[in-house]
Amino acid sequence: xxxxxxxxxxxxxxxxxxxxxxxxxxxxxxxxxxxxxxxxxxxxxxxxxxxxxxxxxxxxxxxxxxxxxxxxxxxxxxxxxxxxxxxxxxxxxxxxxxxxxxxxxxxxxxxxxxxxxxxxxxxxxxxxxxxxxxxxxxxxxxxxxxxxxxxxxxxxxxxxxxxxxxxxxxxxxxxxxxxxxxxxxxxxxxxxxxxxxxxxxxxxxxxxxxxxxxxxxxxxxxxxxxxxxxxxxxxxxxxxxxxxxxxxxxxxxxxxxxxxxxxxxxxxxxxxxxxxxxxxxxxxxxxxxxxxxxxxxxxxxxxxxxxxxxxxxxxxxxxxxxxxxxxxxxxxxxxxxxxxxxxxxxxxxxxxxxxxxxxxxxxxxxxxxxxxxxxxxxxxxxxxxxxxxxxxxxxxxxxxxxxxxxxxxxxxxxxxxxxxxxxxxxxxxxxxxxxxxxxxxxxxxxxxxxxxxxxxxxxxxxxxxxxxxxxxxxxxxx
Amino acid sequence: xxxxxxxxxxxxxxxxxxxxxxxxxxxxxxxxxxxxxxxxxxxxxxxxxxxxxxxxxxxxxxxxxxxxxxxxxxxxxxxxxxxxxxxxxxxxxxxxxxxxxxxxxxxxxxxxxxxxxxxxxxxxxxxxxxxxxxxxxxxxxxxxxxxxxxxxxxxxxxxxxxxxxxxxxxxxxxxxxxxxxxxxxxxxxxxxxxxxxxxxxxxxxxxxxxxxxxxxxxxxxxxxxxxxxxxxxxxxxxxxxxxxxxxxxxxxxx
Numbered sequence: 001x002x003x004x005x006x007x008x009x010x011x012x013x014x015x016x017x018x019x020x021x022x023x024x025x026x027x028x029x030x031x032x033x034x035x036x037x038x039x040x041x042x043x044x045x046x047x048x049x050x051x052x053x054x055x056x057x058x059x060x061x062x063x064x065x066x067x068x069x070x071x072x073x074x075x076x077x078x079x080x081x082x083x084x085x086x087x088x089x090x091x092x093x094x095x096x097x098x099x100x101x102x103x104x105x106x107x108x109x110x111x112x113x114x115x116x117x118x119x120x121x122x123x124x125x126x127x128x129x130x131x132x133x134x135x136x137x138x139x140x141x142x143x144x145x146x147x148x149x150x151x152x153x154x155x156x157x158x159x160x161x162x163x164x165x166x167x168x169x170x171x172x173x174x175x176x177x178x179x180x181x182x183x184x185x186x187x188x189x190x191x192x193x194x195x196x197x198x199x200x201x202x203x204x205x206x207x208x209x210x211x212x213x214x215x216x217x218x219x220x221x222x223x224x225x226x227x228x229x230x231x232x233x234x235x236x237x238x239x240x241x242x243x244x245x246x247x248x249x250x251x252x253x254x255x256x257x258x259x260x261x262x263x264x265x266x267x268x269x270x271x272x273x274x275x276x277x278x279x280x281x282x283x284x285x286x287x288x289x290x291x292x293x294x295x296x297x298x299x300x301x302x303x304x305x306x307x308x309x310x311x312x313x314x315x316x317x318x319x320x321x322x323x324x325x326x327x328x329x330x331x332x333x334x335x336x337x338x339x340x341x342x343x344x345x346x347x348x349x350x351x352x353x354x355x356x357x358x359x360x361x362x363x364x365x366x367x368x369x370x371x372x373x374x375x376x377x378x379x380x381x382x383x384x385x386x387x388x389x390x391x392x393x394x395x396x397x398x399x400x401x402x403x404x405x406x407x408x409x410x411x412x413x414x415x416x417x418x419x420x421x422x423x424x425x426x427x428x429x430x431x432x433x434x435x436x437x438x439x440x441x442x443x444x445x446x447x448x449x450x451x452x453x454x455x456x457x458x459x460x461x462x463x464x465x466x467x468x469x470x471x472x473x474x475x476x477x478x
Numbered sequence: 479x480x481x482x483x484x485x486x487x488x489x490x491x492x493x494x495x496x497x498x499x500x501x502x503x504x505x506x507x508x509x510x511x512x513x514x515x516x517x518x519x520x521x522x523x524x525x526x527x528x529x530x531x532x533x534x535x536x537x538x539x540x541x542x543x544x545x546x547x548x549x550x551x552x553x554x555x556x557x558x559x560x561x562x563x564x565x566x567x568x569x570x571x572x573x574x575x576x577x578x579x580x581x582x583x584x585x586x587x588x589x590x591x592x593x594x595x596x597x598x599x600x601x602x603x604x605x606x607x608x609x610x611x612x613x614x615x616x617x618x619x620x621x622x623x624x625x626x627x628x629x630x631x632x633x634x635x636x637x638x639x640x641x642x643x644x645x646x647x648x649x650x651x652x653x654x655x656x657x658x659x660x661x662x663x664x665x666x667x668x669x670x671x672x673x674x675x676x677x678x679x680x681x682x683x684x685x686x687x688x689x690x691x692x693x694x695x696x697x698x699x700x701x702x703x704x705x706x707x708x709x710x711x712x713x714x715x716x717x718x719x720x721x722x723x724x725x726x727x728x729x730x731x732x
Contacts, residue, residue: 155721195706217683220699287672
């Protein structure tokens, strides 16, 4: 049972995430309209916006996932609210630092801040240390939060129980709730990648403060950067899935999902493979050892298939030929699974080396990750937000489906990513403020993508205002 | 006091002409790579021919010197000779020792070859070219004439040219055995997986590459890559051990 303080901090997270999400969408629309030549901004501004947009999106949906599992885990165990509050304060501080470095300091090394770009100072000299410090603040905040949640899980359950290993025997005496299983798998992965961020930042700062006495190996830095970046993006997706496993049956008035041996096996496999899939970001670095490229290829397939197959199967069984009480929440969950699988297929295509030779660094890359974020993980988190907002206001599960808004969401979201896919299929490179001259006749794809994003934004605003009033109610409750 | 000031002044006036002005070299090992080398007319001890006739037969290494050099040129040539002999490679190539000094005549080059006992080594060709400015421009080589010392200030340069006439490698400055091994691989169009930068301040790499064997060996950087996973395992292990006292059989329930 969630305490009032937990409700309040969760409500605060929701409102903050939604406000930042709306602003970040506006940044994205700005970029697309610039590429479509509907507006004109300087390349420096474009890349500053791109840096902030990417980091903000990854950051807010990471914290949304953590906030969701923190809230839902209160059904099973007690987690101090103070760690969430701590994380919130330092997240806000970190965001302020990052945005300041980009918008005042003009830092624009991209949201991957790939070494040695942060040291090729084409911005205010203080922007680089401020940016790196902002990342450090965020990393510490989320690390404390993640370790704190995992600590409480392991206080109640043994490590083997949290990973569901007893389900491999015929009659397990204890059943591990899927929420516990997936949260544990995700939190372990998040802790690994946040620690990799710590290592990365230590190396950055070591070089920065050495005044040239020490320099990093670029290949090592790239490996660590993508270990952190790729892994955290995927782990936060799994946090969203944890909410789905816990809530979708409940909202649909169906029996809860149970952990079976194949669910436990799938998620245990995911734990291992998701930590090695990041090598697929270095396929084009020929200097990378061949063994790593092979691991990246295999792990990219193995990481996605078990979790996706098991989840899709479970959701399909839930809805197929069953009387489902559809509401905004479970529709969002359902659409999110669709988006996740579509984006995942796009990812698998790009993660195949023979395809990556053609698709590498084209718009196919943002196509797939926008699909399984904007139309995947975001929808999982929104579903939780809608559900918990009703919980805050003691309302029953929301009735009535705003069909028009769902239609806008689907049209806007899938239309937006379709423009990316088409651009990628035509080899338009990513991360260009303006398309190269060879692709001038395809800039309409960017403009159309921007308009689809506007449609998507309208639906998001509707959902935001739907839950805002309910979230604010929790502050007046005693 | 006055004597000291005067002494310093005289010293400064006296020394100043002999101080070598700092010359900024515009050479870089990455520049001009995979550009075609100009097809120079070569006048050598074997007669006159076009450079293309030479590189079409075998890849070449061009060593850039001048015979009146009192600086790096001779030690550099001897070092190159030592490295080639140490390598004792089966690869076929020629070393074209080319003078960039317009004063050098073929007789000067012949004497150089004889004095340094390279006249018996078939890979070595000592030559001059009337087109030296063309070559200088193509690789941005700008020797500065020091009129006091009557010497050229210049970088030591080795240029590797493959059988298609492309500049496939450049080595600037002193070279060690591994540099020559890489150079030979480059001019023979062999794939080189890594060109480690000549930096002593990179303390962690993923691997070290040995051009002699063509093999990679893991280095400290790989352990750094494993560090987050190891730290996580330690953290989880500590949490598990700390919480062991809470766990009794059948404690956890749905």
